[in-house]
C-alpha cells in the first residue's frame with residue numbers, strides 16, 4: 001500500500017521547524033509515496049499574526065524546491081486554514097493569491113478565545129460548554145465550500161482529556177458530531193484521521209475509531225491520513241495504524257488529493 005501524508009508543517013508555520021527540502025528527504029527515506037505541506041493560516045489573525053506572509057513563504061518554498069526535486073516523492077502544496085468563519089475576507093484573499101492541491105479546514109480556537117492548547121478548565125461543565133460551542137462552529141464550517149478535508153475533528157480533547165484529564169462525557173456530543181459527519185458525507189468531503197494524538201497523552205487518533213466508523217455508516221466516502229508533523233521525525237508517523245483503523249471502520253480505500261481532486265488508495 002502506498003502511504004500519503006496529507007498533513008504536515010514546515011518552518012513556515014510558527015510552530016514548525018523543518019524546511020521543505022528536509023521534509024522531502026525525510027519523506028523519501030520513510031518510504032512515503034506523497035505528502036502535502038499544509039502550513040498554518042489562522043484566519044482570525046491573518047495579517048497581524050503574519051499568516052498571510054507565512055503562506056506566501058510556504059508556497060514559494062514548495063514551488064522552488066519542486067523545481068529542483070528529483071523524482072521520488074510526490075510533493076503537494078496544501079494549507080491548513082484555521083477558523084475560516086472568523087474572517088471570510090482572509091479566506092478569499094488566500095484563494096486569490098494561491099492555488100493548492102489540498103485544503104484542510106481546522107478550528108483551533110473559538111471566537112474571542114485562545115487556542116484550546118492554551119486553555120485550562122475549572123471543571124468538566126466548563127469544558128463541555130466550550131466543546132459544545134466548538135462542535136457548533138465546526139458544523140457551520142463543514143457546510144462551507146472551499147475545503148477538501150476536515151482535520152482533527154476532536155482537537156480540544158487532546159488537551160481536555162489528554163493533558164488536563166477532565167472527565168468529558170463524550171456521548172453528550174454524538175448528535176452534534178453526527179450532523180458534522182452527515183454534512184461531510186453529503187458534500188463529498190474527507191474526514192481526516194489525524195495521528196498526532198498517538199504520540200501525545202491522549203493516545204488515540206483524532207477522531208477515534210468509533211467516529212470514523214460512524215462516518216462510514218452515514219455514507220462517508222473519503223478519509224485522509226495525516227501525521228500533523230511539526231518536527232522532522234514525526235512525518236508519516238502512525239499512518240499505517242491510521243490506515244488499519246480506516247479499514248476496521250469499513251473503508252476499502254483511503255484518499256489523498258492532488259489539484260483538489262481525490263485519489264483513492266486501496267486498503
Ligand SMILES: [Zn+2]
Nearest residue numbers: 080106151152
Ligand atoms: Zn491543526
Ligand SMILES: [Zn+2]
Nearest residue numbers: 007009080228
Ligand atoms: Zn496541523
